[in-house]
Amino acid sequence: MLNISDNRKPNQSSEHFKTVQTLENKAPYKILNKIILGVSILAIALLFLPWTQNISGSGAVTTLKPNQRPQSIQSVISGRIEKWYVQEGDYVKKGDTILFISEIKEDYMDPNLVENTKNQVEAKKSAVESYEAKVVSLSNQLGAIEAEKKLKLEQAQNKIKQAYLKIKSDSIDLVAVNTQLKIANTQFNRTVQLNKEGLKPLTDVEEKRLKLQEVEAKIINQENKLLSSKNDLINSKVEISRITAEYSEKASKSQSDKFTALSSQYDAKAQVNKLENQYANYSIRNGMYYIKAAQNGYINRALQSGIGETVKEGTAIATIMPSSYEIAVETYVDPIDLPLIHRGEKVRVWFDGWPTIVFSGWPDISYGTFGGTIVAIENFISPNGKYRVLIAPDKEEAKWPKELSIGSGAQTLALLDNVPIWFEIWRVLNGFPPNYYKQETKTTKEKK
Incomplete structure (x- = not known):
């Protein structure tokens, strides 16, 4: 405090107090001081x-x-509780049945659902085999059509060759007949000249005229044959076009039937796969009516109770504590x-x-x-x-x-x-x- 007063603070030393002097001279007080000092030194050391x-x-x-860790046993499918096989505190092994539930969805209530689905699968497989046989038959038919088309075309080509050869032969015959006509005409003119000179009789003239007319008739007949041969050539070419168009139509129809059969076959296979999937799902679902323990352990608590209660898929039914x-x-x-x-x-x-x-x-x-x-x-x-x-x-x-x-x-x-x-x-x-x-x-x- 500030020393601003003339009054002096009295000396407060403990030596002026008789009680303190008395206590300091006593043994217990000295022991207490030593204890306090020792404790202080010990505390500082600590x-x-x-x-x-x-x-x-x-x-x-x-x-x-x-x-x-403790886990809950859940129902994978929805159903109705029909029977409990365990109670709380029981020890179960992996695969032991906990309870049995029945079906509540109308889509799965048929007791013969799995068997009927299997029959549908077999029927569809038979349909697939039938379509496969039909595809093979149409492939064979298409091959036969192509082979027949090839033979018909070869036959028509041969006819064309024959028509060319016939035209050539008729052309040669026509040239020969024209030569005969020239010869007959020359002989007729010579005979007429000799008849005028009195060297040949009239009968020879008539004979040569008759021969000339016969040659002229041969020329007309030969020209007709040549035109007929050319017409046969045209018909042979037209026949090739007709054969090509006819067998192309047959092949197209056969290919169309084949593709239709293939489409039906693939559709039947898809239905078979779908039915097999349903069959597998139904078979697995039948095994889900019995809810089993996933591992060895003890049933701690039943979360669902009673008989006849319905549970949804994913609902916890009981809790299990693993034993190991x-x-x-x-x-x-x-x-x-x-x-x-x-x-x-x-x-x-x-x-x-x-x-x-x-x-x-x-x-x-x-x-x-x-x-x-x-x-x-x-x-x-x-x-x-x-x-x-x-x-x-x-x-x-x-x-x-x-x-x-x-x-x-x-x-x-x-x-x-x-x-x-x-x-x-x-x-x-x-x-x-x-x-x-x-x-x-x-x-x-x-x-x-």
């Missing part, structure tokens, strides 16, 4: 003891693998602590209901804790605002209790760096995070 930094978390006991599983612990850590933990790090775990004495900073002297190893860290935040960490038992330490139940509570401590106690108190008071775990150094040492 501040320099090593303290293991850690990240605490709380969670529950679970299984290491997803297929070992590997135990683990799932715990949750704050987002600020997530960068400090890594896979493979050591963790101390203690379980609810087990006697435990825990010294978070001195894990070696804790009692009732078990060793664990981090095997998985979730990268997406959970609904509770923390990150999920999966911990498996540490194989190098004592085994976890077999009596643990899935879902029971558990507490965890992820062990980090070793620091003095005073440093840890200073860190907590200032709200600083723990020292970052040197994962790279650890990995390097493990490699060495």
